[in-house]
Amino acid sequence: MRGPGLSNELGLPDQLSHTGLSLSASFDEPNIVSAGGLVPVMGLARDAGLGELAQTWLSVPTDKGANAGLKVTSLIAGMVAGADSIDDMAILRHGGMGRLFKACYAPSTLGSFLRSFTFGHVRQLDAVASRFLVNLAERTPLLQAGTGGYTFVDVDDTIIEVHGYQKQGSGYGYSGERGLNALLATVSTPEAAPVIIAQRLRKGSAGSPRGAARLVADALATVKRLPGDKATGPVLVRADSAFYGYATVNAAAKAGADVSITARMDPAIRRAIAGIAQDAWKPIQYTDAVFDEAADRWISSAEVAETGYTAFSSRKQGEPVTGRLVVRRIPDLNPRAGAGQPTIFDTYRFHAFFTTGTLDTVAADKTHRGHAIIEQVNADLKDSALTHLPSGVFTANAAWLVLAAMAFNLTRAAATAAGNGLAKARTGTIRRKLISVPARIASSARKLRLHLPADWPWETAWTALFTRVFPRPAKT
Numbered sequence: 001m002r003g004p005g006l007s008n009e010l011g012l013p014d015q016l017s018h019t020g021l022s023l024s025a026s027f028d029e030p031n032i033v034s035a036g037g038l039v040p041v042m043g044l045a046r047d048a049g050l051g052e053l054a055q056t057w058l059s060v061p062t063d064k065g066a067n068a069g070l071k072v073t074s075l076i077a078g079m080v081a082g083a084d085s086i087d088d089m090a091i092l093r094h095g096g097m098g099r100l101f102k103a104c105y106a107p108s109t110l111g112s113f114l115r116s117f118t119f120g121h122v123r124q125l126d127a128v129a130s131r132f133l134v135n136l137a138e139r140t141p142l143l144q145a146g147t148g149g150y151t152f153v154d155v156d157d158t159i160i161e162v163h164g165y166q167k168q169g170s171g172y173g174y175s176g177e178r179g180l181n182a183l184l185a186t187v188s189t190p191e192a193a194p195v196i197i198a199q200r201l202r203k204g205s206a207g208s209p210r211g212a213a214r215l216v217a218d219a220l221a222t223v224k225r226l227p228g229d230k231a232t233g234p235v236l237v238r239a240d241s242a243f244y245g246y247a248t249v250n251a252a253a254k255a256g257a258d259v260s261i262t263a264r265m266d267p268a269i270r271r272a273i274a275g276i277a278q279d280a281w282k283p284i285q286y287t288d289a290v291f292d293e294a295a296d297r298w299i300s301s302a303e304v305a306e307t308g309y310t311a312f313s314s315r316k317q318g319e320p321v322t323g324r325l326v327v328r329r330i331p332d333l334n335p336r337a338g339a340g341q342p343t344i345f346d347t348y349r350f351h352a353f354f355t356t357g358t359l360d361t362v363a364a365d366k367t368h369r370g371h372a373i374i375e376q377v378n379a380d381l382k383d384s385a386l387t388h389l390p391s392g393v394f395t396a397n398a399a400w401l402v403l404a405a406m407a408f409n410l411t412r413a414a415a416t417a418a419g420n421g422l423a424k425a426r427t428g429t430i431r432r433k434l435i436s437v438p439a440r441i442a443s444s445a446r447k448l449r450l451h452l453p454a455d456w457p458w459e460t461a462w463t464a465l466f467t468r469v470f471p472r473p474a475k476t
Contacts, residue, residue, distance in 0.1 A: 033095045048138075048139055054125075074092060085390040090107050133222065140413045141417070149189075149190060153197065153236070156374045168394035182201055200401075201394070213248050220255035236258045240262045241264045244263055249311065249321055324354070324355055326361055330351075385407055
């Protein structure tokens with residue numbers, strides 16, 4: 001037996017026993033919601049035309065797709081609130097949610113709606129997603145204008161692991177895991193965190209570049225519709241070596257974008273690297289680099305250089321692409337050399353990428369390394385709505401991926417509208433601070449009022465988002 005104030009087995013203070021009161025619990029309050037932040041977030045989605053876009057563009061059969069706009073909105077609302085499966089959509093049907101939102105569909109209804117999608121319907125949902133992103137960017141500082149320079153479009157794919165053989169299209173991809181392959185393109189600026197601008201679900205055994213050219217074309221078409229100078233400014237498409245191919249580079253060039261794509265170490269690339277003069281190498285800021293202020297340069301074992309290069313020279317006339325090959329070299333420490341005779345010459349590991357951009361050698365290398373930012377988006381999605389691909393039907397999962405991308409973008413837009421340092425936070429952080437806020441609903445004079453917890457640490461950010469979506473009427 002432990003008395004009040006004594007420690008438990010873990011050595012932690014017993015926070016419940018000091019009151020001396022007995023506890024009980026009951027689920028009987030109809031005016032409480034667990035995610036009060038959904039109100040301003042879905043208000044932002046309404047202002048960006050989510051429901052109208054889905055109702056206009058989706059032609060899902062009426063027996064399953066009636067009120068498509070409301071069902072798409074419900075699915076995205078559930079994902080914003082933390083749902084990562086169809087069953088989790090039940091989070092929309094508790095307490096006073098029915099008083100706040102027009103339609104709170106049962107999970108079974110939403111599941112039937114997703115399973116009715118064909119590939120054509122998924123492409124229609126892609127059209128909704130791109131227009132929704134443009135509308136969000138017009139209403140929030142989602143892709144805030146900076147000091148000029150490139151707008152970055154990053155392309156990458158990732159394996160979403162699944163289990164069992166009932167998932168249509170699942171297979172073993174490059175990761176060795178059984179799953180489905182999600183191809184993503186993100187857009188970002190030096191000042192703004194990335195958002196998803198295009199997405200495609202493919203079978204698990206699909207090669208990385210499959211469909212990448214079409215995805216790049218779709219992404220760049222959406223960039224041209226973004227507000228501000230991003231629609232007319234320079235765009236740089238970044239990707240790793242899996243996407244180094246004529247189709248992807250040509251798709252970017254046709255849309256007027258530059259590329260920065262890691263090159264495979266084939267014989268032609270090795271010959272080009274061997275032709276770089278020894279005095280062309282420049283030290284760069286890299287791991288363990290030290291800046292010498294007196295000499296105004298970096299002291300680093302990593303160096304970069306560049307040479308002119310024509311990619312895809314074996315293709316027919318007019319198709320080879322002329323650009324530059326930027327190469328970073330790092331000393332190869334060769335840990336096996338200590339067991340025998342040391343090497344006579346310094347040896348290096350080389351990392352080369354092909355670019356048609358205009359940045360100088362050092363800036364081009366640093367900018368290309370920024371492509372890794374898309375890995376954060378992949379991890380964020382897998383920690384949110386893409387923890388699972390919930391259906392056995394491939395097209396339902398393809399639609400789920402598009403909806404997850406829309407929920408990601410909506411959450412990011414809400415965070416930028418709230419400010420307070422949340423613009424670059426991960427989805428889980430935004431959800432904890434802005435969305436998963438318990439609220440009690442009260443009504444008076446035909447008006448609803450949300451009562452939120454006193455001393456909520458992120459009250460300022462939440463209030464900024466709320467007043468942006470529901471501005472207070474001007475006093476007369």
